[in-house]
Amino acid sequence: MSTATVEELTEVAAPEPFWSRQRRLGLALVLIGLLAAAVFGSLAPSEDARFTLSEDAEGAALSINGQFGAVLFGLLALAAGGAMLAGLARRRSNVLLSLGILAFVLSFLCWQVAGNFMPLVDTTEGTLQLALPLILGALAGVLGERSGVVNVAIEGQFLMGAFAGALVGTMATSVWVGLISAALGGVIIAAILAVLSIRYLVDQTVVGMVLNLFALGITGFLYERLMQPDAQTYNTPPQMPEWRIPALADIPVVGPVLFQANLLVWVALALVVVIHFGLSRTRWGLRTRAVGEHPTAADTVGIRVRGLRYLNVLLGGVVAGIGGAYFTLVATGNFTKNMTAGAGFIALAALIFGRYTPFGALGAALFFGFAQKLATYLSAIESPVPSQFLNMLPYLATLIAVAGLVGRVRAPAADGVPYIKG
Amino acid sequence: MTAETNTEAPKKPAPADQESFLSVFTRNLWSSNNVLITTLSIVLAVVIGAVLIVVSDADVLAKFGYFTARPSDALTASWTLISEAYADLLKGAFGDPAVFQAWFNGTATWQEAFAPLSETLTYAAPLVFTGLSVALAFRGGLFNIGAQGQAVLGCIVAAVAGFTFGLPIVLNLIVALLAGIVGGALWGFVPGLLKARTGAHEVITTIMLNYTAALFLSWLVIQKGVQAPGRTDAISKSVAESAQLPSPGGILRVHLGILIAVLVTFGVAWLLKRSAFGFEIRAVGANPHAAQTAGISVGKTYVLLMAVAGGLAGLGGATQVLGTAYALTPAVAGNIGFDGLLVALLGRNRPWGTFFAALLFGALRAGGNRIQSYAGISLELVTVLQALIVIFIAAPAVVKAIFRLRAARNTAAGVSLAKG
Numbered sequence: 001m002s003t004a005t006v007e008e009l010t011e012v013a014a015p016e017p018f019w020s021r022q023r024r025l026g027l028a029l030v031l032i033g034l035l036a037a038a039v040f041g042s043l044a045p046s047e048d049a050r051f052t053l054s055e056d057a058e059g060a061a062l063s064i065n066g067q068f069g070a071v072l073f074g075l076l077a078l079a080a081g082g083a084m085l086a087g088l089a090r091r092r093s094n095v096l097l098s099l100g101i102l103a104f105v106l107s108f109l110c111w112q113v114a115g116n117f118m119p120l121v122d123t124t125e126g127t128l129q130l131a132l133p134l135i136l137g138a139l140a141g142v143l144g145e146r147s148g149v150v151n152v153a154i155e156g157q158f159l160m161g162a163f164a165g166a167l168v169g170t171m172a173t174s175v176w177v178g179l180i181s182a183a184l185g186g187v188i189i190a191a192i193l194a195v196l197s198i199r200y201l202v203d204q205t206v207v208g209m210v211l212n213l214f215a216l217g218i219t220g221f222l223y224e225r226l227m228q229p230d231a232q233t234y235n236t237p238p239q240m241p242e243w244r245i246p247a248l249a250d251i252p253v254v255g256p257v258l259f260q261a262n263l264l265v266w267v268a269l270a271l272v273v274v275i276h277f278g279l280s281r282t283r284w285g286l287r288t289r290a291v292g293e294h295p296t297a298a299d300t301v302g303i304r305v306r307g308l309r310y311l312n313v314l315l316g317g318v319v320a321g322i323g324g325a326y327f328t329l330v331a332t333g334n335f336t337k338n339m340t341a342g343a344g345f346i347a348l349a350a351l352i353f354g355r356y357t358p359f360g361a362l363g364a365a366l367f368f369g370f371a372q373k374l375a376t377y378l379s380a381i382e383s384p385v386p387s388q389f390l391n392m393l394p395y396l397a398t399l400i401a402v403a404g405l406v407g408r409v410r411a412p413a414a415d416g417v418p419y420i421k422g
Numbered sequence: 423m424t425a426e427t428n429t430e431a432p433k434k435p436a437p438a439d440q441e442s443f444l445s446v447f448t449r450n451l452w453s454s455n456n457v458l459i460t461t462l463s464i465v466l467a468v469v470i471g472a473v474l475i476v477v478s479d480a481d482v483l484a485k486f487g488y489f490t491a492r493p494s495d496a497l498t499a500s501w502t503l504i505s506e507a508y509a510d511l512l513k514g515a516f517g518d519p520a521v522f523q524a525w526f527n528g529t530a531t532w533q534e535a536f537a538p539l540s541e542t543l544t545y546a547a548p549l550v551f552t553g554l555s556v557a558l559a560f561r562g563g564l565f566n567i568g569a570q571g572q573a574v575l576g577c578i579v580a581a582v583a584g585f586t587f588g589l590p591i592v593l594n595l596i597v598a599l600l601a602g603i604v605g606g607a608l609w610g611f612v613p614g615l616l617k618a619r620t621g622a623h624e625v626i627t628t629i630m631l632n633y634t635a636a637l638f639l640s641w642l643v644i645q646k647g648v649q650a651p652g653r654t655d656a657i658s659k660s661v662a663e664s665a666q667l668p669s670p671g672g673i674l675r676v677h678l679g680i681l682i683a684v685l686v687t688f689g690v691a692w693l694l695k696r697s698a699f700g701f702e703i704r705a706v707g708a709n710p711h712a713a714q715t716a717g718i719s720v721g722k723t724y725v726l727l728m729a730v731a732g733g734l735a736g737l738g739g740a741t742q743v744l745g746t747a748y749a750l751t752p753a754v755a756g757n758i759g760f761d762g763l764l765v766a767l768l769g770r771n772r773p774w775g776t777f778f779a780a781l782l783f784g785a786l787r788a789g790g791n792r793i794q795s796y797a798g799i800s801l802e803l804v805t806v807l808q809a810l811i812v813i814f815i816a817a818p819a820v821v822k823a824i825f826r827l828r829a830a831r832n833t834a835a836g837v838s839l840a841k842g
Contacts, residue, residue: 152625192813200817205565205625209763210812217805218474224800225478337802345629352626388641395630395637402622411623 022084022093029081029100036107037074044070047115053252066114073107076100112383123373125257128265129331131369133158133340135268136323137347138354138361139275140186140316145356146279147312148292148414152208153193154320155344156215160185161324163219166335167227169237169328178237179325186321187314189215194313198306201418212344220337227335235334240264262330264322269362271319276358288312292412295419305419323347349398356411368394456770462821463814467807472504474806475799479503507797514792515542515785533674538788540676544746546784547679548573551738552762553769553776554690555610559624559731560771561694562723563707568613568628569735570759571635572606576739578639579605581750582648584661584743594664599682599740606736607729609635614728618721624728632759640752650749658750667745679741683777686737691773703727735759764812783808 044066052061080100084093109118137154144151164185169178189211197204227235240262248259258265279285287308290298295305327343328335346368353367354360375390476482482503485496513519517538524530552569559566566572580602589597613627642648643656650659669677694700705713706723714720739755747754765783769775790804814821821827 152629196813196817196820200819202817203565205567206767206816207813209567209760210767210809210816213760213764213805214809214813217802217807217809220802221474221800221806222478224802230480342633345633348626349630386641388637392634392637395634399616399622399627399630399634402626403616403620 026084033078040111041071044111049113050117069110076103126373134365138351140320141351143316150204150416153211156212157186157320158324161321162327165325166328182325183321187317190317467810511789515789541788545787548738549780550683553765555734556766557771562703571632572732572735573739574635575609576602576606576736580740584665591664602740607733610732614725677745
């Protein structure tokens with residue numbers, strides 16, 4: 001949040017060069033808009049692209065001619081870019097940018113879906129489900145990094161959470177016990193990370209990476225020793241039930257996605273709000289940000305820097321562990337070796353792409369979840385666009401974001417720097 | 423990186439006036455010097471590994487159920503389990519005495535006797551390169567998590583060169599190896615450039631590039647012209663025989679890669695110690711601001727360093743595909759990049775330290791295979807051991823606390839201060 005204000009101030013103060021950030025982005029949008037209108041438009045068959053509101057091809061649907069839609073939305077993206085290039089709506093350039101990117105995505109969809117159909121409920125639900133662990137993982141990152149502890153061990157926390165959830169959940173035959181154990185699994189990794197980086201001042205990235213390998217090894221080892229030989233006793237966790245809120249669940253598209261869901265959906269969305277509120281409005285949040293930006297100053301006014309960092313990293317472990325529970329207690333019915341397969345790193349990407357803020361992380365996680373869902377959809381309709389490239393999207397988007405091509409992402413100033421009192 | 427791992431500890435304690443060498447030696451033997459810390463880290467990891475083996479064995483656990491009645495049952499069973507597992511580890515890594523015996527008696531071939539050592543060296547070779555890649559970058563103050571992606575690119579380019587060009591023998595191999603280096607160097611150059619030009623943190627950019635490379639590989643292997651003809655699964659054509667690293671053949675899989683690894687380790691050691699570029703790397707690693715002031719272009723050093731580190735990792739990938747795998751699969755690079763990270767940390771970012779750490783990891787891996795097939799204990803035990811060793815190495819203060827080591831005189835004084 002503070003980042004935006006600083007940027008606006010500097011923009012007012014300094015005389016801008018002609019190729020300002022807005023103009024460069026505008027130019028980029030014009031180019032991809034042209035690409036969409038010309039390439040997607042010419043490739044798209046002139047058939048209807050149907051976005052159905054129900055689960056299948058039947059029923060009510062939003063329908064548009066694929067070729068027309070691809071060209072139309074391509075031109076819209078171009079127009080948004082042109083507006084930015086012309087220097088219109090300078091204060092609202094982010095809105096224009098989002099509109100432009102949205103139009104580009106829609107143009108792409110019109111091309112792909114033309115002559116076919118895309119069930120909106122399924123797509124939205126899939127997006128949210130795929131985004132769930134990413135949201136939780138990124139929130140765990142927010143907690144740690146805003147107080148100055150880099151957490152690249154989200155992947156390890158996921159794995160431990162998924163494993164502990166499956167193991168204890170099965171043994172106790174209770175999904176709730178499983179969920180609590182998953183949180184504890186995440187806390188174990190978080191605790192090692194915290195002790196080694198805060199107390200023993202080991203480089204946080206190094207510890208994080210080593211912990212990822214440790215978690216991979218230990219869960220893989222115990223999986224092959226315990227779960228594989230006797231899956232019945234150790235690896236058939238009960239699944240999280242889906243709850244339905246009567247009236248609200250009948251709203252089209254949004255209803256079945258948000259109000260007929262498992263607990264984790266609500267937990268994740270609630271945590272976004274809670275952590276955002278906590279960080280910006282509470283004493284804990286102010287202190288966390290102070291410790292993350294300038295620990296010495298925070299210490300001077302009597303904040304316990306290390307204590308707060310311990311607390312936040314451990315809380316992050318709880319959140320990431322619950323994110324791990326998603327893999328075994330919601331998505332699949334059992335644990336398998338290395339089942340998170342890099343999701344922790346996509347969560348890290350979402351954290352950075354979301355500029356270290358809860359709502360930013362939510363948006364980024366949803367965007368990445370959508371990219372993944374789209375990848376599976378496209379391979380299901382045998383699209384010529386390879387799914388691997390769509391799966392690369394989160395990583396490439398983050399690469400572009402940190403390289404400052406689309407507004408520089410700024411990490412908390414003391415992120416990754418151990419605090420030595422003295 | 424912490425000051426700890428970069429601190430060049432003096433090889434010998436400075437002898438005090440009146441003290442004999444022996445008394446100084448014994449006093450420093452049980453102190454926090456690097457050798458002792460490394461040894462104790464390995465011991466600790468092995469002990470924890472033993473505990474894991476026992477607690478994950480249902481039969482032995484059952485015996486612990488009546489521990490108070492007959493403790494000997496549980497203890498004997500645990501001891502048998504652990505000792506057999508670790509004996510298998512050693513046999514798998516260095517050779518089985520029984521087979522050596524058989525060889526002397528003429529009932530086994532020398533190949534069978536040396537097969538375990540060959541396995542160790544086979545697994546170690548790529549790790550030397552990826553380890554050196556990470557270690558070199560560390561010395562320049564960069565944390566190259568991207569060795570994995572760079573190795574993947576090395577695999578890809580080396581393999582494609584290996585089955586495309588069809589050059590004469592020797593030349594084909596050299597071209598394929600160079601191609602691997604170039605592939606890795608490109609993948610290292612990008613984060614280096616981003617770091618120098620925009621300040622983007624190399625940890626984040628290289629993590630992203632790792633996964634991009636992996637996805638690219640999984641796409642590439644199923645493309646026409648790359649995928650092996652007549653196959654529907656994700657595997658590429660095999661590299662031409664002339665592009666494969668020469669190997670004794672048979673059950674001895676060891677190949678020329680390990681010798682190249684020795685040469686490259688020499689090269690990296692020379693680069694760091696003797697060359698102007700090596701001096702710049704160390705200067706920038708020690709203090710980029712001071713280096714800048716002294717007239718070293720920090721940005722240029724970063725870019726070049728990442729390209730060189732990427733090239734090393736790419737060479738690791740090339741040895742993997744030209745020496746053992748011979749064809750691309752989505753998992754052809756295995757975990758060599760991330761293992762290289764551990765290897766570099768274990769070797770304290772010194773070229774020869776990294777080399778021997780890679781040998782140790784190769785031995786663990788070769789032994790792990792034997793544990794898996796003989797004792798039926800998961801190969802993942804090795805991953806746990808490796809991670810634990812490195813955790814203890816990275817946090818020497820933990821080891822010191824456990825074993826109550828004194829700070830070594832004249833060696834680690836600065837370290838204990840820095841560790842708080």
